[in-house]
Amino acid sequence: MSLRESATDMHDELVRLRHALHREPxxxxxxxxxxxxxxAALDGLPLEVRLGQGLSSVTAVLRxxxxxxxxxxxxDMDALPVSERGxxxxxxxLDGRMHACxxxxxxxxxxxxxxLLSARRDRLAGNVIFMFQPGEEGHxxxxxxxxxxxxxxxxxxxxxxxxLHVISSVLPNGLFLTRTGTIMAAADKLIVTVxxxxxxxxxxxxxxDPIPAACExxxxxxxxxxxxxxxxxxxxxxxxxxxxxxxxxxxxEEARFEATIRSFSAATHERVLERSVALVEGIAAAHGLEVxxxxxxxxxxxxxxxxxxxxVGDTVRExxxxxxxxxxxxxxxxxxxxxxxxxxxxxxxxxxxACPPDLDxxxxxxxxxxxxxxxxxxxxxxxxxYAELAARRLDLAAG
Numbered sequence: 001m002s003l004r005e006s007a008t009d010m011h012d013e014l015v016r017l018r019h020a021l022h023r024e025p026x027x028x029x030x031x032x033x034x035x036x037x038x039x040a041a042l043d044g045l046p047l048e049v050r051l052g053q054g055l056s057s058v059t060a061v062l063r064x065x066x067x068x069x070x071x072x073x074x075x076d077m078d079a080l081p082v083s084e085r086g087x088x089x090x091x092x093x094l095d096g097r098m099h100a101c102x103x104x105x106x107x108x109x110x111x112x113x114x115x116l117l118s119a120r121r122d123r124l125a126g127n128v129i130f131m132f133q134p135g136e137e138g139h140x141x142x143x144x145x146x147x148x149x150x151x152x153x154x155x156x157x158x159x160x161x162x163x164l165h166v167i168s169s170v171l172p173n174g175l176f177l178t179r180t181g182t183i184m185a186a187a188d189k190l191i192v193t194v195x196x197x198x199x200x201x202x203x204x205x206x207x208x209d210p211i212p213a214a215c216e217x218x219x220x221x222x223x224x225x226x227x228x229x230x231x232x233x234x235x236x237x238x239x240x241x242x243x244x245x246x247x248x249x250x251x252x253e254e255a256r257f258e259a260t261i262r263s264f265s266a267a268t269h270e271r272v273l274e275r276s277v278a279l280v281e282g283i284a285a286a287h288g289l290e291v292x293x294x295x296x297x298x299x300x301x302x303x304x305x306x307x308x309x310x311x312v313g314d315t316v317r318e319x320x321x322x323x324x325x326x327x328x329x330x331x332x333x334x335x336x337x338x339x340x341x342x343x344x345x346x347x348x349x350x351x352x353x354a355c356p357p358d359l360d361x362x363x364x365x366x367x368x369x370x371x372x373x374x375x376x377x378x379x380x381x382x383x384x385x386y387a388e389l390a391a392r393r394l395d396l397a398a399g
Contacts, residue, residue: 003116003391004319007384014112014379017041019090021104025079025097029055029135029144034077034107038132041111045118047130050153057145058132061154062117068126068398070154071390072161072345074338075110076103076136086371101367102166102354102374105382107132109164112383117390126394127154135337140299142337151344159397160308161347162389163338164382168372169364171353174381176316178350179328180309184302185236185262186269187335188295192217192280193256195290201249211244213287214255217280218242221259224279235272236262236333262333266301302339305346311396312348315388320381334367350385354378 001009017037024033035056042049047060056077084091084098092098114130131150135141151157171177194214199207221237229235237259244255261276263269277293284291316325328351338349354374355361365371 003387004381004384006116006119007112007380007387010112010115010383011380014108014383015376017111018104018108018376018379021107022090022099023093025092025094025099025104027079027081027097028139029141031056031077031134034134038077038107038111042114045114046121047114047118052145052148054148055134055141055144057134057141057148057150059145059150059153060114060130060132062114062121062124062128062130063154064124064126064394065122066125066398068394070127070129070156070158071393072129072131072151072158072341073110073113073386073390074131074133074142074161074163074341075106076133076141077107078103078134078137078139078141080137080368082368082370084370086365086373088373098370100369100372101137102168103136105166105354105374105379106164108379109382109386112379113386113390116383116387120391124391124394125398128390129153129158138298140337140340142340146340146344158345160393161341161345162308162312162386163341163347163349164352164386165336165349166352166354166374166378166382167367168369168374169355169361169366171351171355172361173353173355173357173375174324174378175353176312176320176325176350176385177328177353178304178309178312178348179331180304180306182264182301182331183304183328183349184331184336184339185264185333186301187298188261188273189298190259190261190276191256191294191296193254193292194284195254195292198253199251201251204251207251208287208289209251210255210289211252213283213289214242214244214257217283218257220279220283221276224275228275229268229272233265233268235268262335264301264331269301299335299337300339300343302336302349303342304348305342308346308348311393312350312389315392316385319384319388352378352382
């Protein structure tokens with residue numbers, strides 16, 4: 001029986017686990033209930049299991065009976081602070097928390113892959129690290145797990161790593177997608193505080209008004225993008241918060257805004273941070289004002305290794321057929337902390353369409369929406385692909 005057929009036989013078990021995870025979503029790095037469910041799902045398998053110290057992670061190592069290298073498979077486990085809406089069959093029981101990004105599916109698929117590969121341990125030429133990771137949604141859980149030794153869990157660094165991510169819209173159901181090179185953006189937050197001197201709105205010449213300067217900075221950041229950076233190595237700057245003043249006839253002492261900055265290469269990432277700070281400092285100086293500009297550094301650019309991305313495409317086409325795979329024409333503008341793994345190990349990040357068949361993916365709610373819905377039917381295919389990638393990559397390395 002093939003891995004795909006075995007995964008299909010596990011469908012009901014996978015659905016039960018996914019629904020259990022979906023009903024009790026947890027946030028950030030501390031996911032005790034999720035960790036318990038994962039451990040229960042792995043119970044009885046021939047795995048070496050280690051729990052995280054600074055987070056509720058689960059690292060499980062499967063050692064094949066045949067000699068060979070190590071491959072890593074990653075699934076993230078945390079939810080979002082979103083109140084679920086819509087008519088999904090299974091909904092969150094916890095107010096203000098929802099698996100709106102599909103991490104419950106990723107966790108389930110990875111647990112399924114552990115079962116599939118454990119059943120084929122006698123044919124496995126090497127080791128598999130199963131990385132069940134909390135804190136992907138802004139908490140750098142992957143970096144913490146790396147610091148705690150997940151990449152060395154099998155005694156040697158992996159030769160390849162793979163992550164799957166479902167998407168609730170855009171892609172047709174069951175379509176796998178990846179690309180060579182950058183697949184997800186770097187994301188950073190720019191926080192700017194402009195300080196002047198307050199005064200009466202009728203006499204602005206007696207004050208130092210920070211608002212016009214801050215507004216000029218917002219517009220100048222947009223010009224900086226279009227005139228300072230290559231359109232084929234793009235930058236996205238969006239100011240999403242602007243705070244200043246209390247009433248219309250009072251000039252405030254300070255104005256503050258926050259922006260998200262997305263970039264798609266390491267070189268541009270570094271340069272846009274430098275240019276942004278220099279720009280706002282120059283404008284503040286021209287107005288005779290003080291400014292504090294700092295960055296809340298987000299995730300690096302997620303870059304797929306070319307060989308591993310091609311390997312994913314070949315595997316999907318062979319297992320599922322030519323029509324189930326497509327290449328992404330450009331990167332996604334979201335960010336991913338699997339980037340920390342990609343920086344250390346030749347990796348491929350793969351997207352799987354999970355839009356329910358009764359919805360139009362062009363109109364369906366996107367990931368992170370309170371109305372996002374994901375189709376349970378993709379669980380078996382995701383679990384099988386995880387397992388196929390690990391088994392085939394180990395066979396490839398073993399020659």
